[in-house]
Amino acid sequence: MATSSEPMCVDERKTSNVTIKEGDQAILKKGKTVRIFQIRKKRDIWLDKIKFSLDGAVGHYYGSTFVVKNGQMHKVQKTFKEAEVLGPEKGTDNRDLHDLDSNQKLSREDIEKMKKEGAKGQEIIEQLIENSTTFKGKTEYAQEKWVKKKKQKHVAEFTVLKPNTRLMCQMYHEKSPAKILNIRMDTLAQILTYGNVHAFTNVAVVDTCSGLVVGAVLERLGGYGKVFHFHPGERPARPIVDNLNFPQEFLDNLYNFPFCEINSLKSEEGKSDDLIDNSHGDSVPSEGDSLSDTAVKQCTDSNTETNTGGESTESQDKDNTDPVARKRKAEMSTREANKILYSKRLSEAKELLLKRNIDCLIIASKFNPTPLVTTLIEYVAPSRPIVVYSQYKEAVMDAYAYLREIGCLVNYRVSETWLREYQILPMRTHPEIQMSAGGGYLLTATTIVKEQK
């Protein structure tokens, strides 16, 4: 197992990022429709009512645009600009325009026929313009808007993008904001910046937002430094981390810490001095590594071979001849191996946390933040940032009030950010008609050396 302090070299990282490969998680974007898929050859997917396979994407740069023809993807150059199809004729206002279905002479069947015959997007749009009785009477701006709308409807072009935090946050915020506790991109941006999340920092994150914050932190760490993911239940649910497709080196630095183990961490504080003496800095002792590797290897080997060493039982011969019993035994061995690995990782995590040199604590969960922050702040080094997020101002204020009582922080700030987007077009510039009503609240502060009373 590679040591956590050596991520892959920069060149490897650069080339592996750039082209679409089988097995990658990829985002397919068509206008406003954004969906994530895993690239698997010869397997069909559905996007915007079109069925096709993703084979045609493999090997191209991320960011390439494709059209679908006969269920296959074909790379194309980017499509025409709206301005290219507009003619010189235009109206001044809409006083004589009536909104009637009969304005367009082409029927739905006509358009479908053109598409089947392989007409290019630009041709279809040009035909629609020719067959529109009202187009020439529209203002130049109305014409542009109309063409843009038709493009979105009839031109089946989409772009393949490499998932990153920005795109995942955007996708989830548009489709299922509840799954990310309504964290808006600017809020997540503040969390990462105020937390001073960067390479070589150890970050403790309480995350019940489908792994969005853990993923964002891993991205900013770039493989350098450790992340401790505190989560409810036995196993963390973080689909976004999977979508982000990090290299194994990054994930080796990610430790899971179930809430139910927090009390045992606190009770181990008495023994913490012994642990610190025995530890070898941040890296895992190599003997420990090979031990667990061997254990895992033995257990998985027993799936395919007859049992060697280790597990000899009286009924061994009988088990080897019975396929069902053999399978059950193999599954149990894998479970055993996983259990060993799991408890080993957990002890590693505890050992590291008890050093009390966490560089950043981030809380972004559906739970009451106060007990989380007042408990976990013990493990944060002095002069380090903490960030508490909640959708609810009251929860953030409560955490603030309790932390002030404890007196272990300075430079407090309770805040929210306000985000507004703009439409920028000549003579048509204005803020967007709709905007986000809220992006949650943050408490930020800096730890200090706790005075001995």
Place this chain on the structure above:
Amino acid sequence: MSLAKYHDKVKENDTVILYLGYDNMHAIKIKKGSVFQTRYGALRHNDIIGTTYGSRVHCPKGYLYILYPTPELWTSNLPHRTQILYTTDISVVSFQLDLKPGAVVVESGTGSASLSHSIIRSILPDGHLYTFEFHKERAQKAEEEFKDHSLSDYVTVTHKDVCQFGFDLEDVADAVFLDLPVPWDAIPSAKKALKKQGGRICSFSPCIEQVQKSCACFAELGFEEISTKECLVRNFDVRTINLPNPEFFSRDKTKSQPQKKGSRFDRDDMDAYSEETAENSAQCDIVESSDTKENTTSEVLDTPAWDYIGRKTAANFSFKAGISLGRMPGHTGYLTFATLYPL
């Protein structure tokens, strides 16, 4: 000292942040023998050297905390040579430009290097920032600061007017940031600097006219997903508020009530009360709601066991609130982002 990597103890030549209280911080460079005057008296640098970051240090008339200089604390306390970008905008820029270790970023103008410090923090150890500044002294000062903060390995400062002469970089950058009065003059060169596999660009402009021209230029040059945003921060002051309950009867005027010093209106004067609004009450709030000695009664009203939002007595409704008073930043600049896709 390195802004790049935390370390525990204060050393000579470190830049440290002195925290004296709310909105009261200073950045100082540690030099043996130096003295820094604070409102609490003299602070000897020698006394700080060797202390742990986060420690409390005593001065003749009070104490302060020594904090490690994160880019955020640096931004709040750096010497301004120009108008700077603050952490709210810096955060959004870093996020939207997909900054992470290994990223190569091109920036102009450097200005006071507020954003520059933040970018470097996000892209180290294997990324690089190429920053351009057309003002000679500012370029030099930025270079000195990066050196002081042990960041020189991660940044190249060039004294150049990129609007006239371009960046002279090709196929190197994952992201470009422009904070220029005439950004469209630099956008073509910025496009060239971006990697062939594509990248992100951001232009920061205070004026909408600049934004319009920049967006037109982006569209012209084939950039996509052009999006203009604005992000503002609103801070809350967390306080306990007591709203007194109005009295719908008149008190016997022969009985005089002892008034608490500096507290609110005279209850007998209904006219005075009618001018009171919730905001005014907040201004003269008493910090601890248990402090209601001057009231005739402080018995809790017949309320359910869980007071819905706060605590009610016969005299008051008390609750903790996050208040935004006075003014807040209303505009810093418009942030326009765009993507360059590979051909």
